[in-house]
Amino acid sequence: QSALTQPASVSGSPGQSITISCTGTSSDVGGYNYVSWYQQHPGKAPKLMIYDVSNRPSGVSNRFSGSKSGNTASLTISGLQAEDEADYYCSSYASSSTLRVFGTGTKVTVL
Amino acid sequence: QLQLQESGPGLVKPSETLSLTCTVSGGSISSGSYYWGWIRQPPGKGLEWIGSFYYSGGTYYNASLKSRVTMSGDTSKNQFSLKLNSVTAADTALYYCARLNVALSGYGEFDYWGQGALVTVSS
Numbered sequence: 001q002s003a004l005t006q007p008a009s010v011s012g013s014p015g016q017s018i019t020i021s022c023t024g025t026s027s028d029v030g031g032y033n034y035v036s037w038y039q040q041h042p043g044k045a046p047k048l049m050i051y052d053v054s055n056r057p058s059g060v061s062n063r064f065s066g067s068k069s070g071n072t073a074s075l076t077i078s079g080l081q082a083e084d085e086a087d088y089y090c091s092s093y094a095s096s097s098t099l100r101v102f103g104t105g106t107k108v109t110v111l
Numbered sequence: 112q113l114q115l116q117e118s119g120p121g122l123v124k125p126s127e128t129l130s131l132t133c134t135v136s137g138g139s140i141s142s143g144s145y146y147w148g149w150i151r152q153p154p155g156k157g158l159e160w161i162g163s164f165y166y167s168g169g170t171y172y173n174a175s176l177k178s179r180v181t182m183s184g185d186t187s188k189n190q191f192s193l194k195l196n197s198v199t200a201a202d203t204a205l206y207y208c209a210r211l212n213v214a215l216s217g218y219g220e221f222d223y224w225g226q227g228a229l230v231t232v233s234s
Contacts, residue, residue, distance in 0.1 A: 003157060032218075034216065034217075034218040036216070036220050038158070038221075044226075045207055045209075045224035045225065045226055045227060046150075046158065046207075046221070046224060047224075048220050048221060048222050051215060051216045051220040052216050052217075052218075055216070057215065057222060089157060089158050091158075091160075091220075093218050096174070097174030097177075098160075098173055098174050098175065099160070099171055099173065099174075100160040100173070101160070102157055102158040102159065102160065103157070104157055105157045105158075
């Protein structure tokens with residue numbers, strides 16, 4: 001089971017919106033609504049931002065939203081802020097014996 | 112507030128067994144809605160799920176590591192542990208313990224994480 005594919009980097013100016021993609025297969029992203037997104041600041045543990053494709057845990061800003069189309073899931077950050085600069089990882093259930101797969105990670109830079 | 116803290120040797124020799132313990136405070140590992148798991152991150156690289164377990168039984172391991180991994184819990188100490196045997200340099204990573212919340216999502220997501228423990232495999 002290979003890692004889900006994410007762009008290595010995405011950048012945007014403060015106030016703009018950016019979208020990070022996460023591409024898998026019908027055995028993971030495309031087959032189940034169990035896609036999540038984690039934010040990781042340097043030297044810190046990951047933080048859950050989105051689960052079940054589009055749900056936000058309590059306390060997560062509504063500037064973060066998730067969606068899915070076919071085998072590709074997306075995380076959109078609207079009203080980009082300096083504090084959003086971090087690495088972002090998607091994750092999905094996988095029907096293979098791996099069970100859970102993470103994405104390759106995307107570094108978000110706020111210009 | 113739930114807190115998790117990893118502990119264990121920071122240096123392990125090749126072919127030996129990596130052992131880590133996660134101590135949970137502010138909550139119980141025997142709470143019904145939660146599994147507990149381990150995730151690792153090689154330096155400068157992405158995340159890899161190692162496995163998850165439930166306090167009363169039931170373990171789920173990444174197939175790529177299954178033959179070398181054992182997870183268990185000690186409810187009396189409110190701790191759970193990871194053992195990875197026959198390690199190589201490829202197992203060098205930051206190892207995180209985390210709570211898998213199956214009440215939040217039927218599949219479960221990691222909503223609380225430890226700070227991570229760096230384990231280096233080297234002779």
